[in-house]
Amino acid sequence: MRHKKAGRQFGRxxxxxxxxxxxxxxxxxxxxxxxxxxxxxxxxxxxxxxxISKAKRLGKVAYTPQGELSAGDKAKRLHAERLVAAFxxxxxxxxxxxxxxxxxxxxxxxxxRFESRPGGYTRIxxxxxxxxxxxxxxxxxxxxxxxxxxxxxxxxxxxxxxxxAPAAEASAAxxxxxxxxxxxxxPAEEQK
Amino acid sequence: MAVPKRKTTPNKRNMRRANHDKVTPVQLVPCDHCSAPTxxxxxxxxxxxxxxxxxxxxxxxxxxES
Ligand SMILES: [Zn+2]
Numbered sequence: 001m002r003h004k005k006a007g008r009q010f011g012r013x014x015x016x017x018x019x020x021x022x023x024x025x026x027x028x029x030x031x032x033x034x035x036x037x038x039x040x041x042x043x044x045x046x047x048x049x050x051x052i053s054k055a056k057r058l059g060k061v062a063y064t065p066q067g068e069l070s071a072g073d074k075a076k077r078l079h080a081e082r083l084v085a086a087f088x089x090x091x092x093x094x095x096x097x098x099x100x101x102x103x104x105x106x107x108x109x110x111x112x113r114f115e116s117r118p119g120g121y122t123r124i125x126x127x128x129x130x131x132x133x134x135x136x137x138x139x140x141x142x143x144x145x146x147x148x149x150x151x152x153x154x155x156x157x158x159x160x161x162x163x164x165a166p167a168a169e170a171s172a173a174x175x176x177x178x179x180x181x182x183x184x185x186x187p188a189e190e191q192k
Numbered sequence: 193m194a195v196p197k198r199k200t201t202p203n204k205r206n207m208r209r210a211n212h213d214k215v216t217p218v219q220l221v222p223c224d225h226c227s228a229p230t231x232x233x234x235x236x237x238x239x240x241x242x243x244x245x246x247x248x249x250x251x252x253x254x255x256x257e258s
Contacts, residue, residue, distance in 0.1 A: 127235050139235070147245070148247055153252065
């Protein structure tokens, strides 16, 4: 019986499971919000929140600049940092291509953000079944993560290009007039 | 070995299947934001909102952006 054996196995051996959770945690910390399956999100919640709690046990020592710490506090901080670094990779790359020191972000950024919050640093929102295998997907984010914004596609350049082609085929002398005429037509055509 | 004496009648079989073997239709609820039918406790698949906020980033044309 698997009584009192908490946690999901994911059909993997310990090493593969640990690697997966390590990567998920690293991605959650660098990107603040990731999409994965329901089950992985729920397992990641345990892992990620424990990392933050490890750092938070230091209190203010976690995010105070090194120069202002006493020797004892420096040692405490180094220990906590090593506990965190033992699980996650040191560096990640965020969506803008910048290098992120993941361990440092847990120690100095997340501890400060979640200072007054007694656990519950992440939020999971279910997104529905995945196309392909039907796996239930979820989004997991830090509760104070920046708001979701739509990706705005630039106005499609296809239309002006299509207008330009027939205009170019017309006589070269007419070109300056032809350029302005289709441009005026275009909005009217869209409305029909 | 104990063995059925009589073949189960279609009525008995159907009565058994009518209750715990039935298939329930997918329950959908209208999205608070766009009214599209949505799975309960899930972000809306058409507008990406859940509990009054945007949770899924979508691709939007610059012209149609509201
Ligand atoms: Zn909606």
